[in-house]
Amino acid sequence: MGKILVTGGTGFIGSHTAVELISAGYDVILADDFSNSNPKILTQLETITGKKPEFIEIDLCDEAKVKELVAQHPEITGVIHFAAFKAVGESVQQPLKYYRNNFYSLINLITAFKGKIDLVFSSSCTVYGQPDKLPVTEDAPVKKAESPYGNTKQIAEEMLTDTCAVTPDLKVISLRYFNPVGAHASSLIGELPIGVPQNLVPFITQSAIGKRGPITVYGNDYNTPDGSAIRDYIHVVDLAKAHVAAIKRLETKKAEGNYEVFNLGTGKGSSVLEIIQAFESSTGEKLNYTIGARREGDVEQVWGDVTKSSAQLGWTAELDVNEMMLSAWNWEKYLKDNPF
Template structure:
């Protein structure tokens, strides 16, 4: 049975990927500093899978800890989620993001090579494209990220590509994904960030619970059917399966690949609100406010390469995304969280 190290494995996407890995027969070791996640997630993973992954609390920049993990466990591959991800914060605190996301990834990669681990799946982002001049993003488009967060993701992609060329045994998959939403169907794990949410669905979920008062919808005059921005929202379970399939692909194929993960079908902010209201029975009050700088009217994935190369395709639509989000938040509310 192969053992996978998942950095940031207690976080939103990481925890769902840990479940998918364990369901797929992998052993999992998690490394997470809990800066934007909670230890209770491990109990939820245990309830879902009937087994708990090995957990280390710590940072990817801690060489001593990384060396200990690779010495203690026969790691065959790494899935790397551990990164700071708030776009606004990245603009105001760029050095924090370059240190954690770029320098941290270099430290991790150095220790991986030292331990002779040959498989690396990187959690990248559609933000690396910037404003490509087209609504549908393809992997061969020029990259020109417009914020620090996106630049850190692109830098790590380039570092991994150069490292794969210099180390022929290293196999790398960079997964560029769009807007993860939803939760596990059990309602036991989902997106529950520390502090005020930066993303749409956890913000809506907290409004539904009465924790937050109203939603600000940034921009209502875009050239879209209802004036609000169109985004490619992808169910987190679909995303998790994409990471497992990337691991499977790298077991059979050398070199480096870069792949989009998205549904290819964008939904507007108002569509997401209306669907959430429908499945939850909760009213979500909102205010239409001015656009945010850097936001695009519309973008979505061309995921043809993921289907052709990984055999991956998103399965869940907007109603399932909202139903699972509400199930998770209604259980949080019942627990008083």
């Protein structure tokens, strides 16, 4: 096994993936600039895994620093690239922030490795926009993005496709995942948004613990069974395991061509109101919520067909929505007693 560079390695998905990589026997190097994470995560990872992961603090938009990192670590054989800004609402308000960060970091990485690397790219179901058919498959047309964030994922995939077409030593798997939630079973790592959470579940847990006010359900007039928007929520631990499966697929040269795409989800959708109900039933906590207007940039409903990832990655999501909610709540309670 080679050494795997995990960019955004102290972030929500990156930290959980680091745990699963180490558990699978990989050596890892984590890279992050802590713009949306906390240095204490490194201590938590050591506690969980019994190993102190190698860490490099770096802004991947700094081309010279990225080249220096790669030059100093010739043992790196694979990269899992999480480092990106990800809040849909913020991207609508600050589009250039998203285009600058999400593109420069990816370009700098590929350039520094001179196109010779196994790369797992953190993509998103946002590339589908509002699909014509559900569940959405990997062959569905990529529609005009509903937000600058979604557009960065669309364009990044186009960049990778075009580059792979002329760079045979660049092997890429783009993982289009749906809505990651939950936390590690140890409750030592989980989603740690800076400021007011932009995503539903951390706002739910912070509201339940008294850190935030009532939850706003953005829209109850969608064409869905209960009127609220529907998403495919996936436990972050399941998602992390899929990244290990993807890097193994590249290492063992089982990929069909040097660019592949996989959906990662549970294959079923849950509405915002159903998520609220699942939290209440799994934790015993009552939530206070109000109905608000639809939020700019949101699609009505989307969930994924995960047949391809099951068949070719040998991966299937195992944890249900109640486990997602309970683990997220346990993480929130841990944070209350052990603030970062």
